[in-house]
Amino acid sequence: MFFRKKNEDITVNENIFLVVGLGNIGKKYDGTRHNIGFMVVDSIAERYDAPFKPSRTGKGDSAIININENRVMLLKPNTYMNRSGEAVAAVMKYYKISKHKLLVISDDINLPVGKLRFRAKGSDGGHNGLFNIANRLQGDDFSRLRIGVGQVPPEMEQADYVLSRFISGEKTQIDMAISTAADGIKDWVLEGLEAAANKYNGW
Numbered sequence: 001m002f003f004r005k006k007n008e009d010i011t012v013n014e015n016i017f018l019v020v021g022l023g024n025i026g027k028k029y030d031g032t033r034h035n036i037g038f039m040v041v042d043s044i045a046e047r048y049d050a051p052f053k054p055s056r057t058g059k060g061d062s063a064i065i066n067i068n069e070n071r072v073m074l075l076k077p078n079t080y081m082n083r084s085g086e087a088v089a090a091v092m093k094y095y096k097i098s099k100h101k102l103l104v105i106s107d108d109i110n111l112p113v114g115k116l117r118f119r120a121k122g123s124d125g126g127h128n129g130l131f132n133i134a135n136r137l138q139g140d141d142f143s144r145l146r147i148g149v150g151q152v153p154p155e156m157e158q159a160d161y162v163l164s165r166f167i168s169g170e171k172t173q174i175d176m177a178i179s180t181a182a183d184g185i186k187d188w189v190l191e192g193l194e195a196a197a198n199k200y201n202g203w
Contacts (some may be wrong), residue, residue: 111147
């Protein structure tokens, strides 16, 4: 005999937001352009004095913060960039988080260094992490915050460039972008994607 699951087992949790910073784990990737997502969620966690701990799903490290009365989970996947969707899907399933409460932070080589772009949905733009997340979630209708890391120089391969570190002349811009992104994410939680985009996309 088969039994129907209790309602609470399938009800979407509307009381928690999920903010995912994309990056690669390991010291050799610290501070690289591809890890800007990690840098942003680390900055937010530091603001709220919220330590990262291994996620219950085993797919990354997470920290919980409260923005006013809103509960927000910060996630750094441990699956490496190309399999980021595994971590995101696992956490969303475990905590029953809906896609409209998800925000993914990624680097963007098509934006100047430090420029921010909030988007409600869209293509992956060639970003393997976003591609894998959209694939695992069966759609690209989730919010994302792209942070510019600059165009690939003609003499470099894209893979080498995104795994390179910011040069001295870029560090001030990136530090400002990380701080502003943290402000923008707070506004996204409190006011929504459109308000955050209107305020920060021209920054």
